[in-house]
Amino acid sequence: MKHFIGAGAFALALLAVSSAQADDRKTPTDHAPIGVEGDHLHKKGEWMVGYDYERSRTSGYRSGTSKVSNASVMKAYGEAAVEMDMEMHMVEVMYGITDDLTLMIMPQYMVMDMTHQSSHGGGHIHQHTTQGFGDTEVMGLYSLYKKEDEANRQAVHLNLGLSLPTGSIDETFIDHHDKVYNLPYQMQFGSGTVDPIIGATYNGSAGQWAWGAQTLNTIRVGENSKGYSLGNEYTATGWIARNVTDFASLSLRLDGERWDDVSGRNTSLPLKAIAGANPSELDGERVMANVGLNLLAGENLGVLAGQRLAVEFGLPAYQRYSGVQPDMDYRLQLAWQWAF
Numbered sequence: 001m002k003h004f005i006g007a008g009a010f011a012l013a014l015l016a017v018s019s020a021q022a023d024d025r026k027t028p029t030d031h032a033p034i035g036v037e038g039d040h041l042h043k044k045g046e047w048m049v050g051y052d053y054e055r056s057r058t059s060g061y062r063s064g065t066s067k068v069s070n071a072s073v074m075k076a077y078g079e080a081a082v083e084m085d086m087e088m089h090m091v092e093v094m095y096g097i098t099d100d101l102t103l104m105i106m107p108q109y110m111v112m113d114m115t116h117q118s119s120h121g122g123g124h125i126h127q128h129t130t131q132g133f134g135d136t137e138v139m140g141l142y143s144l145y146k147k148e149d150e151a152n153r154q155a156v157h158l159n160l161g162l163s164l165p166t167g168s169i170d171e172t173f174i175d176h177h178d179k180v181y182n183l184p185y186q187m188q189f190g191s192g193t194v195d196p197i198i199g200a201t202y203n204g205s206a207g208q209w210a211w212g213a214q215t216l217n218t219i220r221v222g223e224n225s226k227g228y229s230l231g232n233e234y235t236a237t238g239w240i241a242r243n244v245t246d247f248a249s250l251s252l253r254l255d256g257e258r259w260d261d262v263s264g265r266n267t268s269l270p271l272k273a274i275a276g277a278n279p280s281e282l283d284g285e286r287v288m289a290n291v292g293l294n295l296l297a298g299e300n301l302g303v304l305a306g307q308r309l310a311v312e313f314g315l316p317a318y319q320r321y322s323g324v325q326p327d328m329d330y331r332l333q334l335a336w337q338w339a340f
């Protein structure tokens with residue numbers, strides 16, 4: 001009997017220790033799918049550094065909800081893109097000022113590869129590549145609500161930030177008559193204005209499941225040095241994720257984006273020089289469906305402990321554009337993150 005009670009007490013103690021560990025232990029789903037920015041806070045004094053790579057490809061154009069041929073686009077514009085690849089390299093630094101306030105800064109470098117076709121010279125095809133720094137985002141994440149018990153966790157935080165105009169708005173291309181024009185608004189690296197970012201994030205989890213939602217909105221204030229301002233951008237996303245092992249989780253995410261027309265106009269870019277040059281044909285909306293994988297190195301992995309790798313791949317589920325705009329093929333995001 002004595003042995004029995006002893007064994008029982010020992011088993012209970014083990015259970016208590018292991019569940020205490022489970023509460024503290026980091027899991028892959030502690031971070032949202034990698035395409036969600038500013039999704040998590042850090043504890044006071046904790047740093048995180050990361051590198052994010054994003055690549056998206058568009059081919060041809062869409063107007064309204066339908067695909068349009070380049071031949072028809074070139075009846076209205078001097079040039080049209082056959083294909084465009086956009087790559088972004090982002091450095092991400094986060095720091096927990098308190099348990100309820102995390103600061104984040106995200107500089108970025110962009111590379112754009114464009115294959116253009118001219119309406120003259122028998123549809124002559126040529127390549128443009130531009131690269132340079134994009135705008136830099138600075139964001140504060142402030143906890144509004146936290147509830148945690150054995151069964152589940154719920155949390156809501158505010159995302160307040162600024163997009164600083166470190167990106168060029170002077171990128172150019174040369175047309176078939178060797179004339180130099182500014183690239184269209186959406187092909188520039190930056191907005192040229194200081195843009196407030198306002199949003200909120202909800203995170204929930206229970207057992208091996210996690211879910212969340214976020215809205216993040218970029219508001220344009222004032223006009224840039226070229227006499228225009230980009231349209232506001234609104235996003236809303238929701239996801240569900242599950243830890244499949246200690247070190248890996250899988251996710252599904254829907255991501256809706258909406259952007260307004262450009263107001264004002266860069267007068268050095270003629271309205272018909274290239275598709276995308278007309279500021280009043282640039283609003284649109286898109287829904288992407290994404291699958292993701294988060295990997296987290298456990299405490300037993302020594303120097304690797306706390307490091308993460310994440311990937312997310314998205315395809316368009318819906319696109320609607322007011323004028324002709326590049327037709328999205330896919331978006332891929334890869335990241336490495338290290339918290340310490």
Ligand SMILES: [Cu+2]
Nearest residue numbers: 040042048094
């Ligand atoms: Cu972080």
